[in-house]
Amino acid sequence: MYKEKTEKGHQIKIVAFFCNWCTYTAADLAGVSRIKHAPNFRVIRVMCSGRVDPQFILDAFSKGADGVLIGGCHPGDCHYIEGNYKCLRRFQLFKKVVADLGIEADRLRLEWISASEGDKVRLVINDMVSKIQKLGPLDLPAKYKSWDSEMELLEKCVREQSNEIIKEEMEVISHG
Amino acid sequence: MNILIFIRMVADVVEELKIADDFKSLDIDWIRFRLSETDEHAVEQAILLKEKYGGMVTVIALDAPEVDDALYNALAKGADRAIKICGDWMNFRSPGIAKLFSNYIKDENLLVTQTLIMSGSQAIDDLEGELIYYMGENLNIPTCGIVTSVNYRSDFNLINVYKEFAGGLRGEFEINLPAIIGIQAAEKPPRYIPIAKIRAIMKTAKIEEIDIPDDHISAGKEVNRLLEPEVSGRATMLEGSPDEITAKLIEILSEKAII
Amino acid sequence: MIVDIESLRGLSMDTLYDSPEGRLIQSCIQCGTCAGTCPHGEYMAYPPRRIIKMMQHGLIDKVYASDSMLKCVNCYACMSKCPREIHLTEVLLQLVKEQTIIRLPSVPPELQKALENSYRYGNPMGESGRKRINWMKDLDFPIRILSQNPDPVDVLWFVESYPSYHPRGQDTARAIAKIMHRLEIDFAILGNEERSAGECGLLAWESGLAESLVDYNMAILTKYKFNRVMTSDPHALDAFNYRYKMYGFNLNATHNIPFIYEYFDKIKKMFTRSLHYSVTYHDSCCLGRHNGYYDQPRQILKAIPGIKLIEMVHNRENALCCGGGGGGMWLDTYYKSQNMERLSDIRVKEAIETGADILAVACPYEIPRFEDALKLAGYDKKMMVKDISELIVDSMGG
């Protein structure tokens, strides 16, 4: 189909949270200016980047997103005075969490895009798509499945082992 | 018209020439070789004739350092074939070279009626321009040197050439083909070939390599000894106003008893 | 000024319109600034503006068949003023030049010789490669040559052909050597292994020649280890920073003037002699317009005790070209045959107008060009042409 797929044919999907005042408007401006870019992102409009709950990001990843993009106003330009700073602070912390989960840094991105920067929408999205294409699909749901079966296996082992131990102890008791 | 050009590689005088330890030859470790300048004109003249009258141009050379570059260059300019006669010919002089070339022509039966053989009329190791005359003698065909213009008349199978003489004289000759001529200068200076074209030719074209059986051809004249040219006096720069310079000049000339 | 050097490799007139550069060219508004600012615009049948229009109308073959591009001296004036930021000098004009030279019925002999010499001998004057280091003879300290001692070195000095061979260029080379020596910089040269980097004009004319020189020099450069590259020819600076990059050269080269400027504080203290000259400085096109080095040469000149700096009418980004670039160095005879005034003559008139004692330069082409022009103007006794490096050495007491 279209070229924004990875080599294996998986279609990259990026969930984008755009703030109403700057980045969502910029994405509209890109449209009005007919600035073409990769079609792999899906925008969810929020009033302010400060509304983006880290759980949204986790939720998106765990439901199959290959990347999450947050777009807010430039520092000092926030429609709500400082929501973007709050977002930034949260983002810095959360990036570490995401890294610990084994999700590559390029999959989560925060960008300041003002209402006039239609072209920046293109640059950011194309760049992010090409980087994620190189990484390939994340596909956490499938990973969950394999982790789950791993866990099951482990649990089974533990169970069996503890059975053994119990057996041994029983023997000790009975022999004792 | 079938044109055969015989070309020679000569020492490039950009480098300072050094005489080898045997005092008979040049120290070739020190020098580079280039196509003799008049041969370059011969190639240009041949291409001009081909462009005007059609036909086929074959360039033939004796093996020598950097000869491939010269042959590829000729191909890039429009020559149809390039032939390299392999062997060690470094000590060969004009009579020997003429013999080699002539034998090659005879062996290959190249001397058909519409054949014009060309070479540079001189080279720095062939200042008298005797090569073409030796070849003419060997092949028994008309020969003309120091040619600056060639025209072909197919109806009579002959060429019209201009030959330069000393004192600014010029003669026009009609020569029946086959014939051999020595080119002094092509009608136009040798053309420029973009290097990209030469590099492309190097990738696609082929130089034909042939061996000539050693029929005990002698190298020709033998060199007894090479000597460095003697350094003569240097020029003197006269400085000052025009009047001062004139006075100094008169003084010098009278000193040397010229006036 | 170039955005994406990589994408330029392999760009030809056929593929131009599909590239971002091509789209930029399509945006031309035909204002004529390029033609108006071109030092030879009035002599061109097709100045840059018309070239673009002819291209848009598919009539570019007519441009190739004309000799307009022979008159382009690669001075970057049109490119620096273009309101659409079209990369005229860097992209379009050189592609047209390439096609022109393929079709020219005959290349002016001087240029042909320079091109052939560059290919065969690695320098446009056709000198023996072995004489490349002759300029060093009179120096009283040794200069390391990498082929003799291939140990890693801090600065590789790419001397280039004019400073290596031309008598006045050699003066510059020796001056630079002295400065480097005094600054105690760990430097070395390639010596006889060096070949012309491919002067910007030659590169523009002849992609084949350019590639052969790039191939050769890249093979030599990769043999050695060095941290920085400095060259004494602004054209080589352009070659390295814009052309060689396309072939994988990944160091930023610098020119001896901005290089010396990096040691400004140190060198200022070495200026012991007062020179008592009024000096006017000619911005070389490559150094100035193309690389933006306007202040460094001026700062150095102003720091030399006794020197008074006067500007010509056209200075900095508006400086007039000496006419040597883009092959112009070997086209003077041709230009004369076309009744064109030599650009160096025009430039020297502006210099004379300032009443300066010295015309300072930083490009090795300019010394012979301006000395010639001054002689022609009958002004050679009143004004000297000097490389800034020479003035530095003068002020350091030799």
Added chain:
Amino acid sequence: MEKTNGQIRIGFYICHCGTNIASSVDVQKVTDFAATLPNVVVAKHYKYMCSDPGQDMIINDIKEQNLNRVVVAACSPFLHERTFRNATFQGGLNQFYFQMVNTREQNAWVHLDPLASTDKAIDLVRAAVQRVASHKPLEQKKVPIHPDVLVIGGGIAGIHAALTLGNAGKKVYLVEKEPTIGGHMAMFDKTFPTLDCAACILTPKMSAVKNHPNIKLCTYSEVEKIDGYVGNFKVTIKHKPRFIIDDLCVGCMDCVEACVYKEARFPDEFNQGLSRRKPVYMPFPQATPQLVLIDPETCIWFKSGKCKKTCVDACERKAVDLEQQARVEEVEVGSIVVATGFQPFDSKKISYYGYGNYPNVYTSLEVERLINASGPTQGVVVLRDGSHPKTIGIVHCVGSRDKNTNSWCSRVCCLYSVKLAHLLKEHTGAEIYNFYIDMRTPGKSMEEFYNRIAEEGMKFIRGRVADIYPDMSDPDHKKLIMKAEDTLIQEIIKVPVDMVVLSVGLEPRHDAQQVRRMLNISCSTEGFYIERHPKLAPVSTFTDGIFLAGCCQGPKDIPDTVAQAGAAAAEVLALIDRGFIELEPNTAFITEEECSGCKSCIHLCPYTAISFLEEKKKAFINEALCKGCGTCVAACPSGSIKQNLFDDEEIYSEIDGILNFDHISRELSYV
């Protein structure tokens, strides 16, 4: 009115937008897909959903099919969300039972591959359909509008807007940073295309402003801070010290006469530095208000602390107050008109035109002053050396249409250049050369004006001037050579002239960004303020209650500026007369049962809308203060804060929809 027994019944509609959407999104496929989604009862596509038949379709379907939710995939919600909410309401539903999918601006217009566009539309439609199910009925909050208005900028735009509003009986604060109103127009000599004198049109309006009972004129003042929102802005105005007591000064200029500087020696701002003024001065004779001021930068008292202070003694009314301090005032307004204007391009940025280097190169604004009868030379065009120019070259597009400087066309320069050509010819009889790239004369009577002036025998050369330098053949090098390609005759020409006029373009003021931040409005990349929509809302901004007029929004001529100022005033009047504004009900609230009283939300709110109820140990949100950013919602660790319109549930269902996440298979994996 829900007759559906709690069943969700969704109507889905996708708009072709002519071919704007349909040419790259397969609307039939999206419709077919939507029909397969749970709860979707109706799925349709239509050529223009925003048209009356389109809206009627929604209204009828709601009624006939018992729909209780509506999803429309069309353009950006910024454009037609209101339209479709209204249709939903007309159908008898709460208007917030609606969700819009952006299929045009953020899809059809920006992607090349129809397959990809269709896929994207399908994902977003799935998201919207899932989201709309959890929508709740909401009521819009009404906020009363304070009837007073702030107008920033006292040029012709601000003057006209202020007068219109004042005449309508509204109280207006007109704030101008310069000591006088009038702006750039006050400097012009005559205006195109009518060639009537600028002062004759403007000065009556200036004094009307001054004398208007409803207009409070604050000159030499700046807006320092703006708080609040539409309807209730709190504006801090800083009055800079003139060192003259406004109420006492009658503009008699005795103090100017008395100044210890006997000669005027400082460059006069109003005359572009072509004449001199004293440290105490009146900006120009018709300055409004008629007040002098003292410039501390040049006054010897402020610089050295030593002066005989003759000005103080000269004023009988004791109006000179050298101790005067800046004064800060706070006012309340309900709406704001921004008319901050432009600044002319700085010609020094184009070094090859030699401005500042060659004395005979002038900017167009300088020439306006030179030919003005009340200008520095009383309207006699003389060069700086006192000579009269016989040939004059005018360079069009200086700084404009050039990526190196300003990429845009400044719109007015062609016409004002033609005007200046005419006036210069009239004043000097000189030969005039106009160097232009393209002659642009849009607008009523403008081409006719150009035609009239052309008939006067100007030389028009189609070619941008490439170089200007002194003519060395001229004995004192005073003449300048203008070099250009005449692109029509295809020749390089060198025209020697006595005077060069640079027709400088218009650009955003240097402090435009600062003002933008203060107002919380947006700038285009160039720095001009962005209107809400170029066609649908040309004088509104994205911030409710703030409107634009004049060149701060983009270059324009006087007629257009005045028209826009009128439009901005009309928008303000419409707002005030309605009396209230309806706000998006996207406020946050706390579900008390779940609040743990951790207080982490309290400090997050920049509007202090959240307080802590000590007795209950719970947080409380004052909905009247909440602006709906949602920052506290995202931060609440117990999930007790909810936001209308953007609730967690709604956003999660959007994520699910986008990723086509199947809960059942996920749950299975955990079993």
